[in-house]
Structure formats: C-alpha cells, structure tokens
Amino acid sequence: MLKAQGILKAYGTLPVLKGIDLEIKEAEVVSIVGASGAGKSTLLHVLGTLDHPDSGEILLNNTSIFKLSQQKLAAFRNDHIGFIFQFHNLLPEFTALENVMIPGLIGGRNSNEVKKRALELLQMLGMLARKDHKPSELSGGEQQRVSVARALINDPSIVFADEPSGNLDSKNAEELHNLFFKLRDDLKQTFVIVTHNKDLAEMADRKLEIADGVIVA
Ligand SMILES: Nc1ncnc2c1ncn2[C@@H]1O[C@H](COP(=O)(O)OP(=O)(O)OP(=O)(O)O)[C@@H](O)[C@H]1O
Numbered sequence: 001m002l003k004a005q006g007i008l009k010a011y012g013t014l015p016v017l018k019g020i021d022l023e024i025k026e027a028e029v030v031s032i033v034g035a036s037g038a039g040k041s042t043l044l045h046v047l048g049t050l051d052h053p054d055s056g057e058i059l060l061n062n063t064s065i066f067k068l069s070q071q072k073l074a075a076f077r078n079d080h081i082g083f084i085f086q087f088h089n090l091l092p093e094f095t096a097l098e099n100v101m102i103p104g105l106i107g108g109r110n111s112n113e114v115k116k117r118a119l120e121l122l123q124m125l126g127m128l129a130r131k132d133h134k135p136s137e138l139s140g141g142e143q144q145r146v147s148v149a150r151a152l153i154n155d156p157s158i159v160f161a162d163e164p165s166g167n168l169d170s171k172n173a174e175e176l177h178n179l180f181f182k183l184r185d186d187l188k189q190t191f192v193i194v195t196h197n198k199d200l201a202e203m204a205d206r207k208l209e210i211a212d213g214v215i216v217a
C-alpha cells in the first residue's frame, strides 16, 4: 500500500535520510526504531507527506503523492492518512467528540455521518463516557485514545504514530499498544509507529531500524 524509494533529505548541510527504500503492506503494524537523532521523525513526516524529501518517490495506494499540487495533497492527506503524536495535539477548546470529528468535517463529509462514526470509535476505544470532556479534563492515556479515534475518523489507509506512548506510564502505554493490534485485527488498520518502547517495537509485525540515514535491519 505504501512504497518509498530513494528518499533523501538533508537539513542544510546535515544529511538525515540517505536513501530510504521501504514498503508497508495493508493491516501491518511496522515499528521504526533507532537512536535519538537517527531521523525517525523526519522519515515519518516525509512518509506522512507533512514534509517533502529532497528526492525520492512515495506511492500511497498507487498515487505518487509528491506529484500532487499543494491543495490536492492536503485533501489526499486528510482522506488517507492519520497521525498520532507523542503529545496528543488535541485542540483544547473542543470536547473529545468534537476533536475526533474535526478531520471528518474538514474533509467535507456529512456532519451526522461523521458524528455517528466518531461515537462508534469513541465507544470502541472505551471513551464514550468521556466524550463531552475537553482534553485538559482527560488523563494522558484518555487523551491518547481520543487522538487514536481522531486519526481513524476518515478511515485512513495508514496511520503514522511518533512516540505515541512516550508520554504515558507503563500501564497506559501497554493499553495503547494493545489497542493498535486490536485495530489491526478488527479494522485491518495499518500502522507505522516510531517508538523507543522495546515491548511495542518487538510486538510489531515488522521492525525497521534506522541508523546513519538508512534502514539497517
Ligand atoms: N527542522 C530541522 N532543522 C534542522 N535540523 C533538524 C530539523 N529537524 C530535525 N533535524 C535534525 O535531523 C536529525 C534527525 O532528527 P529526527 O527528529 O528525525 O530524529 P529522531 O530519530 O526522531 O530522534 P528522537 O528519537 O530524538 O525523536 C537530528 O540531527 C536533528 O537535529
């Protein structure tokens, strides 16, 4: 479903990605590990189309994403890609339910339909009872589960997560990790997860290690 070829990216004179080739299959959980500064977040941002590589190509569902215009790319990203970050990035003024709905509304979908799906996802993630609370009124684990629901609202082809459990205690981290695998099984959801968490990295269907700008294993 996702294919990256010959990805190069430098920041000024600092080469960070030095030729990344990878493929991700549907319903696969892939972990990306490597030392701090190895380029994991940079790679995730490039794969997630948030950042452009200096060269190389990314095909997602057979669409060469960097050939799209800015506007088409933004719409494509909203429709096909979900993101989960270390710090949840939920909007503080909005409730859990509203936060989950926002990417659906941005996509121009019918709001009743988006709300129905948001409620289903919140239920699936054990967050229905907390739907009317704002992020500041939720625990870290709960905030992250809301972020997962938000990432899934448009039924994305692929979800990218950057240190999703980096800010959680071990119990909440384990629950979140189990959730990824449940979503893979129940929804055939594909995940690419950057993590320093050894348990999660090992649980993944495949582990990619990045060192010195290339994938070494
Ligand atoms: N916007 C930027 N401008 C300049 N250099 C950057 C920028 N973003 C990242 N870098 C540099 O690129 C390298 C890779 O950074 P990146 O954030 O991808 O690492 P990482 O593997 O995610 O590390 P960590 O595990 O600490 O999150 C680092 O040396 C970093 O300092």
Ligand SMILES: [Mg+2]
Pocket: 040, 041, 042, 162
């Ligand atoms: Mg990082």
